[in-house]
Amino acid sequence: MAMLQQRTIKTLTHAVGVGLHSGQRVELTLRPAQPDTGIVFRRVDLPEPVDMPVSAGAVVDTRMASTLGSGDARIHTVEHVMSACAGLGLDNLYIDVTAEEIPILDGSSASFVFLLQSAGIVLQNAPKRFLKVLKPVEVRQGEGDNLKWARLDPYHGFKLRFEIDFSHPAVDSTGQVYEFDLGSGNYTRDIARARTFGFTKDVEMLRANGLALGGGLDNAIVMDDYKVLNSDGLRYDDEFVKHKILDAMGDLYIVGHPLLAAYSAFRSGHGLNNLLLRALMEQQDAWELVTFEHERQAPQGFAQPSLAW
Ligand SMILES: [Zn+2]
Numbered sequence: 001m002a003m004l005q006q007r008t009i010k011t012l013t014h015a016v017g018v019g020l021h022s023g024q025r026v027e028l029t030l031r032p033a034q035p036d037t038g039i040v041f042r043r044v045d046l047p048e049p050v051d052m053p054v055s056a057g058a059v060v061d062t063r064m065a066s067t068l069g070s071g072d073a074r075i076h077t078v079e080h081v082m083s084a085c086a087g088l089g090l091d092n093l094y095i096d097v098t099a100e101e102i103p104i105l106d107g108s109s110a111s112f113v114f115l116l117q118s119a120g121i122v123l124q125n126a127p128k129r130f131l132k133v134l135k136p137v138e139v140r141q142g143e144g145d146n147l148k149w150a151r152l153d154p155y156h157g158f159k160l161r162f163e164i165d166f167s168h169p170a171v172d173s174t175g176q177v178y179e180f181d182l183g184s185g186n187y188t189r190d191i192a193r194a195r196t197f198g199f200t201k202d203v204e205m206l207r208a209n210g211l212a213l214g215g216g217l218d219n220a221i222v223m224d225d226y227k228v229l230n231s232d233g234l235r236y237d238d239e240f241v242k243h244k245i246l247d248a249m250g251d252l253y254i255v256g257h258p259l260l261a262a263y264s265a266f267r268s269g270h271g272l273n274n275l276l277l278r279a280l281m282e283q284q285d286a287w288e289l290v291t292f293e294h295e296r297q298a299p300q301g302f303a304q305p306s307l308a309w
Helices: 080-089 108-119 199-208 241-252 270-282
Strands: 005-009 014-017 025-032 041-045 050-053 059-061 067-070 073-075 092-099 123-127 130-133 138-139 146-153 158-163 177-181 195-200 220-225 259-266 289-290
Touching: 014 108, 025 108, 041 059, 041 073, 050 067, 059 270, 080 108, 108 123, 123 177, 138 270, 146 270, 158 241, 177 241, 195 199, 195 241, 220 270, 241 259, 241 270
Parallel strands: 041 092, 130 259, 158 259, 195 220
Antiparallel strands: 005 123, 014 025, 025 092, 041 050, 059 067, 067 073, 130 289, 138 146, 146 259, 158 177
8 A cells, every 4th residue: 555645746737817816918827846846826927937836825915805915916816726736636737827726717616627637647656644633623703694704623534614694586495505525525516616706786885996897798707686697507506605606725835745635615715724734834743744644544545645636
């Protein structure tokens, strides 16, 4: 039995798209990386390329999306490509961009999953490192109708339970709670296709603030006060809460290693997810890095994750 190994991709792969918020055209290149590199974002359009290795502390803004920063350089909306990396168990990757935002593509992580799988996923000769949660860590904000919280509990594996609370006719009629276990579930089938969503009433305000400039019906679920406006409807009955799980997987993977933990959240978002990671990092007796010398000791789903499309 072999150790559980790190993974990268076999060859580089490209995509071109627009940023959801900036509306800017951006070229994305995903490249293989050596063992123990981690996931490193890189602005290649600046006079000197700027690298941004992921870490809880590298997140400098969480309004509407998760933004990484280094010096004055920024890369916005990293959560969907990070979610794809988490779902596929990729440890090492360079993510090069020619502008300050990751392209939104179809608003889900399915296009990133497709790109990464097309490039081919390869095992590397180094043990995969997990961040094992040893004690519960919780963050809360607000009270009453404004209450939101997120927490991590010890778990031999990785699962997420998310509850949303939107009072909107199009959301009320769908599931508002979903639980996904990476061991028994199938990320590409059950989570990756869930798109980001927004309300037409918010669009004016967002655009006035220079946001959502690249957003539209081909990269988001858009709703008016009553219904979904996309002519093809929803991809999943519970697409809204599944997208929140997709986002949370991306936000949490920014910590730099796959978590061994049970995540649960009520109305959380990018900001609270990052606060949760920072609270975890600060409490040094609440986690440790572990490897598995034998695949059979690893949680189900990590040893033989489903790579089927
Ligand atoms: Zn999202």
